[in-house]
Amino acid sequence: QLQLQESGSGLVKPSQTLSLTCAVSGGSISSGGYSWSWIRQPPGKGLEWIGYIYHSGSTYYNPSLKSRVTISVDRSKNQFSLKLSSVTAADTAVYYCARTTPRPYNWFDPWGQGTLVTVSS
Amino acid sequence: SYELTQPPSVSVSPGQTARITCSGDALPKQYAYWYQQKPGQAPVLVIYKDSERPSGIPERFSGSSSGTTVTLTISGVQAEDEADYYCQSADSSGTYPGVVFGGGTKLTVL
Numbered sequence: 001q002l003q004l005q006e007s008g009s010g011l012v013k014p015s016q017t018l019s020l021t022c023a024v025s026g027g028s029i030s031s032g033g034y035s036w037s038w039i040r041q042p043p044g045k046g047l048e049w050i051g052y053i054y055h056s057g058s059t060y061y062n063p064s065l066k067s068r069v070t071i072s073v074d075r076s077k078n079q080f081s082l083k084l085s086s087v088t089a090a091d092t093a094v095y096y097c098a099r100t101t102p103r104p105y106n107w108f109d110p111w112g113q114g115t116l117v118t119v120s121s
Numbered sequence: 122s123y124e125l126t127q128p129p130s131v132s133v134s135p136g137q138t139a140r141i142t143c144s145g146d147a148l149p150k151q152y153a154y155w156y157q158q159k160p161g162q163a164p165v166l167v168i169y170k171d172s173e174r175p176s177g178i179p180e181r182f183s184g185s186s187s188g189t190t191v192t193l194t195i196s197g198v199q200a201e202d203e204a205d206y207y208c209q210s211a212d213s214s215g216t217y218p219g220v221v222f223g224g225g226t227k228l229t230v231l
């Protein structure tokens with residue numbers, strides 16, 4: 001059974017870069033033509049899609065975050081990563097990674113358990 | 122920007138039927154997906170491609186589509202179904218394969 005696990009710094013200072021990694025187990029990140037995604041949820045609020053990286057390596061980002069986001073994949077380690085630069089308190093959220101169905105569909109299943117990132121000095 | 126609209130809350134008694142709607146102009150052209158999120162947990166996919174149910178999801182969960190509205194129906198609601206539910210679809214802009222989520226609906230089992 002495929003499992004995803006987020007890891008990274010839980011506390012980031014304003015203006016710095018948030019970095020998270022999602023380790024994939026129970027399957028290869030390179031198989032099945034899937035895409036791999038990041039989604040976040042501010043405390044008490046709804047879900048916000050951040051972006052995903054396709055099987056081909058192409059990336060697609062939420063326009064509202066595009067200038068600050070980089071998603072990359074390390075196939076040798078079976079993991080993918082998120083970097084979000086110039087963070088502010090508004091970036092405080094639980095960050096989830098998820099597998100994304102191949103195009104033309106784009107549903108998310110399964111999800112990682114999520115990791116809380118707080119932006120504070 | 123494109124939005125999916127859900128009611129903030131729905132309340133039902135145990136054993137009754139809960140219906141949660143999601144409206145968006147592009148829904149006639151794009152599939153919708155539904156997620157259940159219980160407090161402190163990650164979302165779980167309960168419906169994909171408007172009406173398909175993943176393995177392991179109880180039969181009381183069903184989905185339907187009509188025009189610009191999709192509906193998640195939970196028949197014979199149980200206390201364990203109390204959760205937040207989110208719809209999701211593709212952005213309708215066509216310039217990129219974006220994703221949009223509805224604002225979420227809190228289902229309360231009375």
